[in-house]
Amino acid sequence: MLNPWEAGNFARIAPSSTIAGELLCDEIPLHAGQRVLDIGCGSGNTAIAAARRRAIVMGIDPVPFLLNEARNRADADRLDVEWRQGVGEFLPFPDASFDIATSTFGMIFSLQPAQAVSEAARVLVPSGRLVFTSWTEGGLNDQLIACCQAALPDLAMLPIARKWGREADARKWLSGHFAIVRVVHRQFLVRALDTQKWLTGMKAFLAPVVLAYENLSADAAASLDAKLLALGEQFPKAPNGSFFVRVPYLEFHCEK
Numbered sequence: 001m002l003n004p005w006e007a008g009n010f011a012r013i014a015p016s017s018t019i020a021g022e023l024l025c026d027e028i029p030l031h032a033g034q035r036v037l038d039i040g041c042g043s044g045n046t047a048i049a050a051a052r053r054r055a056i057v058m059g060i061d062p063v064p065f066l067l068n069e070a071r072n073r074a075d076a077d078r079l080d081v082e083w084r085q086g087v088g089e090f091l092p093f094p095d096a097s098f099d100i101a102t103s104t105f106g107m108i109f110s111l112q113p114a115q116a117v118s119e120a121a122r123v124l125v126p127s128g129r130l131v132f133t134s135w136t137e138g139g140l141n142d143q144l145i146a147c148c149q150a151a152l153p154d155l156a157m158l159p160i161a162r163k164w165g166r167e168a169d170a171r172k173w174l175s176g177h178f179a180i181v182r183v184v185h186r187q188f189l190v191r192a193l194d195t196q197k198w199l200t201g202m203k204a205f206l207a208p209v210v211l212a213y214e215n216l217s218a219d220a221a222a223s224l225d226a227k228l229l230a231l232g233e234q235f236p237k238a239p240n241g242s243f244f245v246r247v248p249y250l251e252f253h254c255e256k
Contacts, residue, residue, distance in 0.1 A: 003062045004157060005109075008210035011043035011069040013201060020104045020133055020188055021046030024251055027184060028100060028131055030055050037098040037123060039088045039116075039132075040106020044070030044081070050102065051079040058098070060084045060091065061106070088116040096125045103132035105249075108164040109157045113173050121177035121256065129255050130178065133186075134164035136248035140190065143231055144202070144209070151212035151224060158208060170252060178254035186251055192243040195232040199225065 024046060030036065032054035038047035041059030043066050051057045051074065059081055061067050067083045074081045086092050088103070089112045101120045110116035120130045135141040142165050149158040163169040167183060174181050192198035202209040209228075213221055238244035 004155060004211060005042075005063050005066070005207045007207040007214075008205045009065075010205060010207060011066055012205040014043045014045055016190075017104070017188060018045050018049070020186070020249070021049040021102075023186065024102060024104060024131055024133065025049045025053055027251065027253070028129070029053075030100065034099040035097065037091070037093070037101045037120075038106075039091075039101060039103040039120060040109065041070060041083075042066050042106060044073050046102050046104045047081050047083075048074055048077065048079060050100075051081045052077075055100075057081045058084060058093075060086045060088070062087045089119060090115075091119045091123050093123045095122055096128075097123045099125055099128055101128070101130045101132075103130075105133055105135065107132050108134045108161045111156055111160065113160055113164070114176075117173050117177055124256065126256060129253065130174075131251070131253050134161070134170065134250050134252070136185070136250055137162065137165040139165075139248040140231070140235065140245050141188075141247050141249075144228070147224070147227055147231065148208040148212040151216070152208070155208070155211065165250065167250065170250070174252070174254055178256055180253075180255040182253040182255075184251040184253065186249050188247045188249055190243070190245045190247055191238075194241075195229055195243050198232055198243045199228050202228070 030053040034055045036050045036055040036057045038059045041047045041061045047057050047059035071083050088107050088110050145158050235245045
């Protein structure tokens with residue numbers, strides 16, 4: 001496997017987080033005609049949100065089947081988005097190509113975070129902005145990643161992604177390229193019929209969880225099941241008893 005995100009099928013669960021891209025685009029706010037690069041675009045949530053706002057949009061991601069899903073979604077909505085295969089550490093664009101660079105829970109998984117920030121800054125115009133999201137330390141998704149990290153100690157993208165959830169660490173990577181860093185604290189709502197249904201979805205579709213289970217014995221898999229179910233159960237339920245968790249995340253607005 002060339003890229004960890006080829007495991008599972010993130011496109012199956014990505015639509016549930018569409019709101020993060022919509023809120024990000026309005027917080028900027030995007031204007032018609034602005035040139036936008038969505039880094040680690042996955043199946044297209046934020047790139048499509050930007051296109052709805054009449055921006056000129058390029059989405060880039062290393063995983064071909066996610067790009068194909070993104071293309072199909074944009075075509076279904078009759079939105080004009082250009083898609084390119086590539087990685088955030090080596091963006092295949094000239095200097096000063098874009099007004100805005102975005103990334104919703106994508107760039108944070110870069111194995112070379114300083115390089116990814118440098119590349120994002122390079123392709124932006126002098127007045128350009130980088131706007132991206134990360135999971136807040138201690139929230140459900142951060143703890144989920146931590147459990148996967150324990151099972152996958154050699155998968156370097158996981159501890160790096162968790163560092164982006166700590167403002168002090170994130171600012172260290174950003175400070176050399178962006179003079180102003182503003183952070184918006186948001187919540188993302190995760191829903192399922194029950195905790196077991198939530199875990200079943202994660203095990204089927206979310207790459208770090210899929211990989212965490214990949215080579216486990218039956219006993220080890222049962223142990224990880226118990227650990228993740230306990231994680232999910234620690235949060236309050238919806239009034240009808242269904243799984244309903246408020247997951248905090250950070251939205252970084254970076255200006256040169």
